[in-house]
Structure formats: C-alpha cells, structure tokens
Amino acid sequence: MEAIFTHQDHVYMARAIALAKKGRYTTDPNPCVGCVIVRFDEGDAENGRVVGEGYHEKAGEPHAEVFALEAAGEAAFGATAYVSLEPCSHTGRTGPCCEALARAGVARVVVAMVDPNPQVAGRGIEHLRQAGARVEVGLLEAQARALNPGFVSRMQGGRPFVRLKMAMSLDGRTAMGSGESQWITGPDARRQVQRLRARSSAILSGVESIILDDARLTVRAEQLGLDNARAVARRQPLRVIMDSTLRLPLAAACLQEPGRTLVITTEAHSEEKRQKLEAAGAIIHVMPAVKAGRVSLTDMLGFLAREYDINEVLVETGATLAGALLDAGLVDELQLFVAPTLLGGEARPLFALPGLTEMAHQKRLDIQDIRAVGSDWRIIATPREPQTGDAAGV
Structure with missing residues (x-):
C-alpha cells in the first residue's frame, strides 16, 4: 500500500x-x-x-x-x-x-x-x-x-553525470579568433564556476584548450566565497585532458598544481614524450583509437566511473570537444554564463556541430533556470534529445 x-x-x-x-x-x-x-x-x-x-x-x-x-x-x-x-x-x-x-x-x-x-x-x-x-x-x-545526480548516474548507468560549463558573449562566442578569452564574464560568474569545480569529481578539457589558455583547472579557495573554502579546496578534482597525440606541453600549469592530472591518449604518439609527461607528473592512460585516431568518449566516461569513482564531470573546453559530447548525447546539463558583450563574427563559436544543415537537425534544449549572476546571466539547460550514439575525443 x-x-x-x-x-x-x-x-x-x-x-x-x-x-x-x-x-x-x-x-x-x-x-x-x-x-x-x-x-x-x-x-x-x-x-x-x-x-x-x-x-x-x-x-x-x-x-x-x-x-x-x-x-x-x-x-x-x-x-x-x-x-x-x-x-x-x-x-x-x-x-x-x-x-x-x-x-x-x-x-x-x-x-x-x-x-x-x-x-x-x-x-x-x-x-x-x-x-x-x-x-x-x-x-x-x-x-x-x-x-546526487553523479552518484545515481554512476551506480545506475555506469558513467558520471556530465555538466558542460561554457562562458560566452551575447552573440554566442567564447574567445577571439586568436584564442584570447580572459575574461568574458565577471567575478560573480567566476565564483559560481569555482563552486561547480568544487562539487565535481573531475574537470575535463581538451588539449587544444590547455595549449591556448594554459588553464590550471583547480579549485581556488580565495574565489569560492564559502566559510569552509580552505577545507573545500584541499580536495582537488581529478584533471582529465583529452590528448590523442600527446601535445600537452611539459610546462603546462595543470601539471604544476596540487592533485592529479590524467591524460587520455592513444598509441599514436612518441614514447619519449609519454615518459617526459609522466616525469612531469601526468598520469597517462592509453585507450584504443576508434574514430579518426581518437578515443571513444563513451568508453572514456565509463573508465572514469569504473577506475576513479567519478560521479560528476565538469567539462571546461573548446568548441570541438564540447560539440562532440553534445552530439553524442553525453551531456546531462549545460551551464551557460552569458556576458553582456559582443565578440563578432571572427570570434570562436560555442560548439562545433558539423552536419546541422536543416532546421530538423537542430539541437533543442529545455531551459531549467535563468538568473542574473552579477553583471552576467546564467542559463541552466538540459538537452532534449536522447542519446544518439558515440563520438570521439580530441
């Protein structure tokens, strides 16, 4: 009853x-x-x-x-x-x-x-x-x-909950054509991003984004705005870099920070570079290349759940990896921080989604929440379409 x-x-x-x-x-x-x-x-x-x-x-x-x-x-x-x-x-x-x-x-x-x-x-x-x-x-x-969306996803679906965070201008651009992107949004939005990092088990990025921004991908106590900020920042999420050909610079900032940096790659690279990256502090994991010399994103997420107990993945990356995850139906939630600025047609787009040639192909989203964050806006949305298949990393 x-x-x-x-x-x-x-x-x-x-x-x-x-x-x-x-x-x-x-x-x-x-x-x-x-x-x-x-x-x-x-x-x-x-x-x-x-x-x-x-x-x-x-x-x-x-x-x-x-x-x-x-x-x-x-x-x-x-x-x-x-x-x-x-x-x-x-x-x-x-x-x-x-x-x-x-x-x-x-x-x-x-x-x-x-x-x-x-x-x-x-x-x-x-x-x-x-x-x-x-x-x-x-x-x-x-x-x-x-x-506990990540814990539920890992236990029931065998993969983490994937949250995609993007900062963009009003005209949907994430960086100038040169790759310059700091800073589109203001300090209040960046504080929210720090809290997203703090609740995540891992932060996922593509190697191209690391090369362009030299991002640290860390939780910074001074930006959290929490009473227990220092205690929270002591647990650094796993940093995961998709890098099929090991282009990650040995001097990358993410390798100098506390915590672990996991590099997902394929066999198509120099053994000497692999050894140098490991000596610099990276954990190298080789996965089979399934498409255009890249690894399966579905398999990568399953590996993170199985081997590292990853519940929630925060994706902070460029248009290629973001588009591939979205196209494969592997994004559970989008958090889009929109700044009141225009970057122009030569600037970099939010997603790389090749093949969308007709309105019938559009990727529909359901808006869950919209609110002001300082001088910016945060949109939380979920993809409407079910999973469409797998895609490859970068």
Missing part, C-alpha cells in the same frame, strides 16, 4: 535534504545524505520534536545517521528517522547505518529514495523491516535524487 505522508513528514524530510546539501563539496565519491530524528507524542502526529540531526560531512567519516543518533541518544528509541537516502547495509570505511538505527530502537524510518548502489539497493530497508521498524519510502524523492 502506498504510504501517506503528513505535512510534518514533508517538513522534516525537507530538513534532512537541506542538511545533506552541506556536504555537497566534501563527500565525494560518497553521496550527500542528511538525517533528522524526531519524537512524536503518542497519538499526536502533528507536533514532533527534533532530538537529533546530522549529515555526511566527508568521505571516510561517519554517515548522517550516526551523527543524528549520537545527538539523539536514548531519545532515538521509539522515534522517527527521516533520511534522504536509504541507510547503507554494507561495511565500508564505516559500519552499516541500518544496523545502527535498528540497535537504537527507531520505530519508524522515512526514506526519500532507495540507494542506487547495488551493494545496498533495498537491503537497508529490508534489514530495518526485519528488525521491526516501520519503513516508508518515496517522500520528496525527486529532490533527493537531485542532490
């Missing part, structure tokens, strides 16, 4: 989701999770009292339920727990949360969504039910899924 949730249930689950968001920049590769424990007087489902709450703060540290149970103490017995994600049932770096809730004697557990991790996938819910708890699932599920 479908569960019937009260107004108070909605209030407390919303609080659990709000708590989960506090771990957005620090839990990777784990999901963000929040938990609220509430006591209701007998026969009164409308006047609850919060006795404990918590959220998963950092990978390797206690989960949300543990913090909430510690705060609640003996008051957890007979209480209701609201959890934004199914309590885990397996032992990793921490113990199973479903067992902790059962030991505490929690009488009712409201779960926003089933854990997509095959190691859990309903086992935590079943354990709680076997222990005598009443478990109800599905409250604010859409909001809970939106907390």
Whole structure:
C-alpha cells in the first residue's frame, strides 16, 4: 500500500535534504545524505520534536545517521528517522547505518529514495523491516535524487553525470579568433564556476584548450566565497585532458598544481614524450583509437566511473570537444554564463556541430533556470534529445 505522508513528514524530510546539501563539496565519491530524528507524542502526529540531526560531512567519516543518533541518544528509541537516502547495509570505511538505527530502537524510518548502489539497493530497508521498524519510502524523492545526480548516474548507468560549463558573449562566442578569452564574464560568474569545480569529481578539457589558455583547472579557495573554502579546496578534482597525440606541453600549469592530472591518449604518439609527461607528473592512460585516431568518449566516461569513482564531470573546453559530447548525447546539463558583450563574427563559436544543415537537425534544449549572476546571466539547460550514439575525443 502506498504510504501517506503528513505535512510534518514533508517538513522534516525537507530538513534532512537541506542538511545533506552541506556536504555537497566534501563527500565525494560518497553521496550527500542528511538525517533528522524526531519524537512524536503518542497519538499526536502533528507536533514532533527534533532530538537529533546530522549529515555526511566527508568521505571516510561517519554517515548522517550516526551523527543524528549520537545527538539523539536514548531519545532515538521509539522515534522517527527521516533520511534522504536509504541507510547503507554494507561495511565500508564505516559500519552499516541500518544496523545502527535498528540497535537504537527507531520505530519508524522515512526514506526519500532507495540507494542506487547495488551493494545496498533495498537491503537497508529490508534489514530495518526485519528488525521491526516501520519503513516508508518515496517522500520528496525527486529532490533527493537531485542532490546526487553523479552518484545515481554512476551506480545506475555506469558513467558520471556530465555538466558542460561554457562562458560566452551575447552573440554566442567564447574567445577571439586568436584564442584570447580572459575574461568574458565577471567575478560573480567566476565564483559560481569555482563552486561547480568544487562539487565535481573531475574537470575535463581538451588539449587544444590547455595549449591556448594554459588553464590550471583547480579549485581556488580565495574565489569560492564559502566559510569552509580552505577545507573545500584541499580536495582537488581529478584533471582529465583529452590528448590523442600527446601535445600537452611539459610546462603546462595543470601539471604544476596540487592533485592529479590524467591524460587520455592513444598509441599514436612518441614514447619519449609519454615518459617526459609522466616525469612531469601526468598520469597517462592509453585507450584504443576508434574514430579518426581518437578515443571513444563513451568508453572514456565509463573508465572514469569504473577506475576513479567519478560521479560528476565538469567539462571546461573548446568548441570541438564540447560539440562532440553534445552530439553524442553525453551531456546531462549545460551551464551557460552569458556576458553582456559582443565578440563578432571572427570570434570562436560555442560548439562545433558539423552536419546541422536543416532546421530538423537542430539541437533543442529545455531551459531549467535563468538568473542574473552579477553583471552576467546564467542559463541552466538540459538537452532534449536522447542519446544518439558515440563520438570521439580530441
């Protein structure tokens, strides 16, 4: 029978989701999770009292339920727990949360969504039910899924969630014909980009963009505008460079920064250059060339999910790789920062999308959000078309 949730249930689950968001920049590769424990007087489902709450703060540290149970103490017995994600049932770096809730004697557990991790996938819910708890699932599920798009994508689809970030002028240009692009947008937009980097597991770029901009692809504490900016910046996303023929300069700034730089390439390059790049700090991964001497973008994303536990990829690149990802149906979300300026017809376009010769071929987007960011505008959009196939990298 479908569960019937009260107004108070909605209030407390919303609080659990709000708590989960506090771990957005620090839990990777784990999901963000929040938990609220509430006591209701007998026969009164409308006047609850919060006795404990918590959220998963950092990978390797206690989960949300543990913090909430510690705060609640003996008051957890007979209480209701609201959890934004199914309590885990397996032992990793921490113990199973479903067992902790059962030991505490929690009488009712409201779960926003089933854990997509095959190691859990309903086992935590079943354990709680076997222990005598009443478990109800599905409250604010859409909001809970939106907390962890990358974790859900990796667990269910075997690839990361791909977010494409582009900065452009009003006439849809990203750089001058020479490649000069700093800065199109203002400091407020750049602060938002830093936060996108901070929440991402990896930043993906093409070698041509690195050659032109010498981008560091790092999270910079001084630009985040967060109270815990220094702690957030200590976890640098994996930098991933698509470079089929190893053109990455040995003195590239991304090789000098903290964290790891992974170069995806093919066999079509000099072994001497490979050794020099490795000596400079790069991790070189060779993949088969499938099209025009380039690697499969689908296979590359699967590799990142499988070998590096990458949940969210932020793509910061030029028109060629951006267009290839979009054309292959591998972009889940676009964040377009639009500056009130014009760069002219000789400037570089947003996407390279060859073959669009008729209106029937156009790439339609659904706008999810538009808002001012300082003197610029941010558009969040999702591709309307389903996947159309694979494409190759650069």
